[in-house]
Amino acid sequence: MKIRLNGEATEIAAVTLAAALDELGYGEAKIATAVNEDFVPVSQRESTALADGDRVEVVAPMQGG
Amino acid sequence: MKIRLNGEATEIAAVTLAAALDELGYGEAKIATAVNEDFVPVSQRESTALADGDRVEVVAPMQGG
Amino acid sequence: MKIRLNGEATEIAAVTLAAALDELGYGEAKIATAVNEDFVPVSQRESTALADGDRVEVVAPMQGG
Amino acid sequence: MKIRLNGEATEIAAVTLAAALDELGYGEAKIATAVNEDFVPVSQRESTALADGDRVEVVAPMQGG
Amino acid sequence: MRDFYGVTLKTPLMLGTAQYPSPAIMGEAFKASGAGIATVSLRREAGGERAGQAFWELIASLGTLVLPNTAGCYTVKEAITTAHMAREVFDTNWIKLEVIGDADTLQPDVYGLVEAARILTEEGFEVFPYTTEDLIVCERLVSAGCRVLMPWGSPIGSGLGLNNEYGLKTLRARFPEIPLVVDAGIGAPSHAAKAMELGFDAVLLNTAVAKAGDPVAMACAFAQAVEAGAAAHTADLMEPRDMATPSTPVLGKAFLE
Amino acid sequence: MRDFYGVTLKTPLMLGTAQYPSPAIMGEAFKASGAGIATVSLRREAGGERAGQAFWELIASLGTLVLPNTAGCYTVKEAITTAHMAREVFDTNWIKLEVIGDADTLQPDVYGLVEAARILTEEGFEVFPYTTEDLIVCERLVSAGCRVLMPWGSPIGSGLGLNNEYGLKTLRARFPEIPLVVDAGIGAPSHAAKAMELGFDAVLLNTAVAKAGDPVAMACAFAQAVEAGAAAHTADLMEPRDMATPSTPVLGKAFLE
Amino acid sequence: MRDFYGVTLKTPLMLGTAQYPSPAIMGEAFKASGAGIATVSLRREAGGERAGQAFWELIASLGTLVLPNTAGCYTVKEAITTAHMAREVFDTNWIKLEVIGDADTLQPDVYGLVEAARILTEEGFEVFPYTTEDLIVCERLVSAGCRVLMPWGSPIGSGLGLNNEYGLKTLRARFPEIPLVVDAGIGAPSHAAKAMELGFDAVLLNTAVAKAGDPVAMACAFAQAVEAGAAAHTADLMEPRDMATPSTPVLGKAFLE
């Protein structure tokens, strides 16, 4: 299905957030996730189903002031 | 009945705000009124009945910064 | 003879400051004069002889802060 | 004779600055001296004769900013 | 020139009416300074007292516009009820909205202020909000319908002048269309002139005039200072320079040594 | 009121005549501001040029007092000769004495200044010394016979205002009898008002007016500002307070919540 | 000494991690200055990118406490979601709460800030709010559960220092129990020392260090300055005096003229 990953249209086969992250190559990366502007903790990635058009955000640590 | 006029316990015979103001000697004074913290315009003083314990505020122009 | 008038080498025939000023076209101009860095008042222009190489300054009113 | 020692009238028997300093109990103190407002170095205390009325200053180290 | 809810000020000076040695001196201060706006307030009055009546007649005689305030109100509710009473008594839609957040500094409660400004605007008032120099607060006030902003210079009655010039400059830059008034904290004509040089539209004063040795003369001094500052802003001030330059052209200087 | 060598100023504004867009604008600036003293200078003139003549007629038409300066003089000798030439040309004993110590900052050479002031005073001049705010220097100038002091606010033409307010305050406190003028560095009416609030007797300006977008309007702005500051000083300014106090008496406030 | 949610700081210096010439220089700046708290952020990462991983390992190697921010969030919703993501990634309840109100000045939106602070506190976060110096706003933040306040000195990245010293002093006086940090706007060690002399508990810096010619040396300079200011506050600074007094006792001075 088609989701928006960090603002970019992206085609994925996976139907859960966890599977999508694997498919997209995040593997063990130190990341946090949100779907449709709501935070999804690690513990809920498995149980979070993705639907066509979902907005998925994946963020990682960066410099900050 | 007993009302609180500008914070002071006051005994009045009048049952409307307009009558109370006459009874209390405000006559033609340049004043504005509130009952129980709500503004009561001139036009409604006649029709505003007072009840025992009502809090009546009567204010007039003063210096201000 | 050769004098320096306001810093410029100048040839004059006159032998007094007063005559020199006439010769140089100052006429009735509103000016003040110095010769060799000393002030020469109007009253002494006639009696002030010029010598070859003298430094003559002629100044007039100007804007100032 | 009578001198002024640091502004105070003082009677001394000594006739040189060096002797006066001994007589006055300065001994080995870490001091500098002036007579009649002129500095007198250690080397000249012996040879500095005092006269009646001389103004002798004796100073020592103190706190300063 | 920016107008105050359709009104063009005669002078950039707004003057308070409190704390003068006497009503007569207050009246003189207004007449002498030509201040075009007088701020006033309300207080409890007893039957037969008529103090308000006397004060009102004095104000009416000044021929100025009247700007009632909600001084001393700590809640939205108090401020709104006070505004309604003021509108009736003073017969004007103008209200200098004060929602005080602290009894010592008398500074605005920017939360209650915005809420009260919105409600009063909806009820047809023309709100002059006494605010801080906070840009975001001022944007909220404008969104709430305010067409005038009155940031403080420093705490009321402190006379400290402009505590945060940078903040005031930012407001001027960000609200080119909105009339801006420095309200509170001004202690000297030089403060008032500075505010106007920054491009402000007016200054509101009280303590610095009323508590001066000679309030009438001080009111005039402030009147001149605000006009001086306003004129200077229009006439385009020179840029300060870190390098000194001569006022007198050196060209043609006589050589005399 | 303190007098300047027997002369009482009409206004506390002294204005320079240099750097204006045109002679006409300069004339307007004087007329509009009512400045009572015009500073002028001297420069070399060629035979038949008559530029000085024209300038002089313009100045004469202003009806102000004329204060010639010794701008650009770096030595006592130059300054004295220039003063003598100025006295003859401008027919006045007044001289604004400048002995410059540095070509960049154009600041006074306080050594040459005091020596020249002494000599000129002995020769019958009435000296207006352009000085720093140094108390000791000013005492020397007074001992040398100066009855006016003109400390700088900041470097000539910088527009930085009053760089050392503390020093200026000290001068006012220490010379209660001597007229004090802030000369140089003032860039805005608020600076000028501040100087007068400190108790100064006048302000001398040039660049801030001549280089303004609208010199005539700016001259008026400064005229108002100095009068405002002077009036405020006389009327006794309030003391700034670190604690805020209400402008509106809280007594009798209605209870509405 | 006031603690930050139970943590006592090793030093009063908090340092940002952005804008350094290189990660290595950033690491050096932390090691050399001994800054005890590092602020960090979050950004989008593509699959396989692992940039965040690398940055994280660098931060972990510093041995400092980590304070994640919500930089760039303009709404309560964004800030809260960002806070949750930060808590998971950085494994801390601490959050430097930024709810930005303006893209130019990057100043706090004090409305969204208080709301977000309340929600996050209820959700178990320990909030470090980036706020203005507004006393009323700070009271709301404390009521919302904040036990640390981080008022700005001046706009982020401006280096202007403490634009409203009076406001900062007021906060210190009114919140004796709450740790106060000047966050944003500090440009020089003298600014940081001043903040600490006012009784603040720490200073948070980034641009002034990262953009210095030598960030490592500058970080050390700030570390010394904040300790100097803190020590001076504790050691009780002398009161400035308007009258000069001799450092050297005049008693017993020799008479030599």
Add this chain to the structure above:
Amino acid sequence: MRDFYGVTLKTPLMLGTAQYPSPAIMGEAFKASGAGIATVSLRREAGGERAGQAFWELIASLGTLVLPNTAGCYTVKEAITTAHMAREVFDTNWIKLEVIGDADTLQPDVYGLVEAARILTEEGFEVFPYTTEDLIVCERLVSAGCRVLMPWGSPIGSGLGLNNEYGLKTLRARFPEIPLVVDAGIGAPSHAAKAMELGFDAVLLNTAVAKAGDPVAMACAFAQAVEAGAAAHTADLMEPRDMATPSTPVLGKAFLE
């Protein structure tokens, strides 16, 4: 690094020895702060008193360089005689030359100062002149042979800090080779840090340390502050900006609303 008559300072801190609660505390202040130069003076001593002896032994034990002053001298003659007595007693050619012009402000008499500096230099002294920030005066002092300049920040003992920052900046720009020390008026570490940030080479303090609640801690605070300021000057401070810019790159911000 600029040297002081061939001597390179261990630290940019010079400390006075007057006004401490006790000699022991003074000693501690020096040891703790590492101040490398101690200023001292002379006073009349009676026979058998030996107070000077005791003080001298204390100073000797500090292991600092000693800089005798001519405090309290109002004439060239007094200053010179005092300098000679100091050279003999303290066995050094260094002299902190004070020629005081006013008993209240204790400011330098710049006339006597230059004359005394010239004479003492000819007599082999290495002069540290206590001066104002006047550029021309400082040029005269350098011409007189001074290779160190010590302008005041503000009047001795006032703690007002740097009254004329512009003047001090000018000195730094104009004397790139000459060691510059701010002497007098510094009241807080932030003042000292600022002086060093301007590029000064050292700071001389006394009252701010001796009269602090805890002189030893305050001495350390100043020691840190001057090093912080010096390091910051070397590390190249950021330029203040009138426009705010984000510390956190906005690139890649998650979209969460």
